Amino acid sequence: MARHEEYDDDRVVVVERDSGGNSIGTFLLGLAIGAGAALLLAPASGEETRARLQEEARRAGRRVKDMTDEFTEELTDRVERTRSAIDDRVERARDAVTSRARAVADAAAVGREAASQARTELERAVAESKRAYADSRRAHRESRLPVRTDTPDLEQDSSGGTPGEG
Numbered sequence: 001m002a003r004h005e006e007y008d009d010d011r012v013v014v015v016e017r018d019s020g021g022n023s024i025g026t027f028l029l030g031l032a033i034g035a036g037a038a039l040l041l042a043p044a045s046g047e048e049t050r051a052r053l054q055e056e057a058r059r060a061g062r063r064v065k066d067m068t069d070e071f072t073e074e075l076t077d078r079v080e081r082t083r084s085a086i087d088d089r090v091e092r093a094r095d096a097v098t099s100r101a102r103a104v105a106d107a108a109a110v111g112r113e114a115a116s117q118a119r120t121e122l123e124r125a126v127a128e129s130k131r132a133y134a135d136s137r138r139a140h141r142e143s144r145l146p147v148r149t150d151t152p153d154l155e156q157d158s159s160g161g162t163p164g165e166g
Contacts, residue, residue, distance in 0.1 A: 024067060031060050
C-alpha cells in the first residue's frame with residue numbers, strides 16, 4: 001500500500017490539437033491504452049485498481065465532455081461569425097445592386113427627357129424649314145410673274161425704283 005501514496009491522483013493530461021481533425025479519437029485511444037497499461041503494471045490490489053480506474057474513467061469522461069462542449073461552442077461561434085459575414089456581404093451586394101439600378105433608372109429618365117426635348121426642337125426646326133421653303137417658293141414664283149404697269153407714267157428701272165428718284 002505504500003506505493004499507492006506515491007501516485008498523484010490529480011494527474012495532468014495534455015491534449016494536443018492537430019489539424020488532422022480526429023483528436024478526440026486519438027485521445028480516447030490513448031486513454032484506453034493507458035488504462036490497459038495501468039491494469040497490467042499496477043502494483044495495487046484489484047479493488048484499489050478498479051477504484052482508480054473508475055475515478056480515471058470519470059475524469060476522462062468529464063474531460064471528453066468538456067472538450068466536446070468546447071468544440072461545440074467553438075463551432076457554433078464560427079458558424080455564427082460566418083453567417084454574419086455572409087449576411088453582411090449579401091446586404092452590401094444588395095445595396096450596391098439597388099444603388100446601381102436607381103442610377104440606371106435615373107439615367108434612363110434623363111435620356112428620355114433629353115430625347116423628348118431634342119424631338120420637340122427637331123420638329124420645330126423642321127416646321128420652320130418647311131415654312132421657309134414654302135416662303136422661298138412663293139417668292140420665287142412671284143418674281144417670275146410679269147410686272148403689270150397700269151399707270152404709263154411710272155416706269156421702273158432695273159434698280160426697282162421710279163426714274164427721277166434719288
